Structure formats: C-alpha cells, structure tokens
Amino acid sequence: MTDAAAIHSSEPMLTPEPMLAIRDLHAWYGESHVLHGIDLEVPPGQVVTLLGRNGAGKSTTLKSIMGIVPRRRGSICLQGTETIGLRPFHIARHGVAFCPEDRGIYATLDVKEHLELPKQVDDGGFSTEQALDLFPNLRERLHSPGTKLSGGEQQMLAIARSLRTGAPLLLLDEPTEGLAPSIVEQIGDTIKKLKSQGYTILLVEQNLRFAMEVADQFYLIDHGQVAAHYDRDGIEKDIDALLARLGV
Numbered sequence: 001m002t003d004a005a006a007i008h009s010s011e012p013m014l015t016p017e018p019m020l021a022i023r024d025l026h027a028w029y030g031e032s033h034v035l036h037g038i039d040l041e042v043p044p045g046q047v048v049t050l051l052g053r054n055g056a057g058k059s060t061t062l063k064s065i066m067g068i069v070p071r072r073r074g075s076i077c078l079q080g081t082e083t084i085g086l087r088p089f090h091i092a093r094h095g096v097a098f099c100p101e102d103r104g105i106y107a108t109l110d111v112k113e114h115l116e117l118p119k120q121v122d123d124g125g126f127s128t129e130q131a132l133d134l135f136p137n138l139r140e141r142l143h144s145p146g147t148k149l150s151g152g153e154q155q156m157l158a159i160a161r162s163l164r165t166g167a168p169l170l171l172l173d174e175p176t177e178g179l180a181p182s183i184v185e186q187i188g189d190t191i192k193k194l195k196s197q198g199y200t201i202l203l204v205e206q207n208l209r210f211a212m213e214v215a216d217q218f219y220l221i222d223h224g225q226v227a228a229h230y231d232r233d234g235i236e237k238d239i240d241a242l243l244a245r246l247g248v
C-alpha cells in the first residue's frame with residue numbers, strides 16, 4: 001500500500017484552510033466496519049475525486065460527511081467546524097449539499113417543485129431562474145414529473161437542486177453513471193463552470209477519464225482507507241499502476 005500521506009508530485013502544494021478536513025474516519029453498517037480511518041482534505045475552490053473499486057467505501061465517505069451513516073467515529077470539519085456529532089439537517093447548515101448516487105428525484109414532484117424544495121443554508125444560493133439558465137434542458141421540462149426525466153436530466157436536476165441551497169461545498173456521487181457521452185460532457189462543463197465560480201466539489205467517480213478532466217486532486221480508496229493521493233501531475237505519472245489497482 002502506498003504512503004497515503006505522500007502526494008505523488010514533485011511540486012509543493014499550497015495548503016489553504018480546508019473547506020473539508022476528515023481525520024481518522026471510521027464507519028459501520030450494523031456490525032460491518034467499512035471505513036477504517038479515512039484522512040483527506042478538500043481545499044476551497046478545488047475539485048477532489050474519490051476513486052476506487054466497487055465497495056471500497058467511497059459512497060460511505062460522502063454519506064458519513066452528511067451524517068447519514070448509522071455509526072461513525074473520527075473528525076469531520078466543515079469550514080473549521082467539527083460536525084461529527086451533529087444531525088444531518090445541522091450538518092447541511094454548515095454549507096454542504098449532497099447529490100446521492102440514486103439522484104433522489106421524486107415521481108410526485110415536477111422539475112419546478114424539486115427546485116423550490118431546498119432550504120437555503122447560505123447566502124448566494126441559485127434562484128430557480130439561475131438554475132434553469134445553467135441547465136436549459138430543465139426549462140423545457142419544467143412541469144414534467146421527476147421520474148419522467150431522462151437519466152441526464154435527473155442528474156442535472158439533482159445538481160441544480162443542490163445549488164439552490166447556497167452550500168459552497170457540493171458532494172456528487174457518480175454523477176456520470178449510466179449517461180451518454182454527450183451528457184457526460186455537459187456534466188463535466190458544469191463542474192468546471194461551478195469551480196470557476198468558486199464552488200468546492202468532492203466527487204465520487206468510476207470514470208477515470210472524466211475525473212482527470214475535471215479534478216485537481218485524487219484519493220484512491222481501498223478497503224475503507226486512503227491507499228494513495230495524487231495531484232494532476234502525479235496521477236499522469238502513476239496512471240498504469242492506478243489502472244491496475246482500479247482493476248480496469
């Protein structure tokens with residue numbers, strides 16, 4: 001296993017106050033111990049990606065940040081505030097929004113209603129109009145029930161809904177899963193646009209090519225631990241070893 005503390009780059013990295021800092025995070029589902037001491041940091045304004053095989057613990061890491069895993073231990077600081085003991089609603093108020101892997105879109109609500117649902121947790125949340133400007137496809141489907149949307153439209157709606165909250169940190173769980181290449185490209189362009197607007201994004205992604213397009217840093221998760229940590233140069237240099245570890 002690689003030294004997780006050593007980033008694989010010759011360039012020294014800037015270390016601003018992290019937007020998110022996770023230390024020694026453990027998580028359990030019942031008796032099943034699935035995270036075994038995750039350590040990671042997400043600097044403000046960066047896109048950071050969690051890579052790893054199925055079942056490695058990537059989604060559980062995002063769910064632990066949101067407080068929706070049954071039992072967890074360790075430290076999760078959001079903008080300097082410890083949140084490990086807080087309930088999900090209070091965690092969200094510390095400026096984090098979550099787009100789950102299943103996208104969390106409801107059959108009984110249309111696009112407009114989904115966009116009107118979120119509570120603002122911070123100043124600067126997108127208005128419904130701004131969200132529709134970002135995703136013009138959704139404007140055409142404004143009165144369509146959520147489950148009548150395509151997979152790509154559902155993903156756009158999940159991201160648009162999270163932007164309504166004003167949270168500066170977005171957690172995106174496999175946003176490209178099952179989507180056509182042209183939609184994947186649109187999602188990638190959106191992530192780059194949000195980054196240019198100052199958003200911080202923690203992304204779980206199986207699509208390594210997509211991750212390398214959008215991310216600044218990469219954590220390889222294996223058996224509930226950080227097995228390696230790369231910046232953009234580091235991942236290029238180590239790509240063959242990484243592909244072998246991902247089993248692709």
Ligand SMILES: Nc1ncnc2c1ncn2[C@@H]1O[C@H](COP(=O)(O)OP(=O)(O)OP(=O)(O)O)[C@@H](O)[C@H]1O
Binds near residue numbers: 054061
């Ligand atoms: N609700 C749950 N109850 C029990 N075990 C779970 C639950 N969710 C996940 N697990 C288990 O926890 C481990 C980590 O799962 P997790 O979903 O975090 O993996 P992942 O890296 O996101 O992979 P995937 O891409 O398959 O979702 C796996 O062994 C998985 O089977």
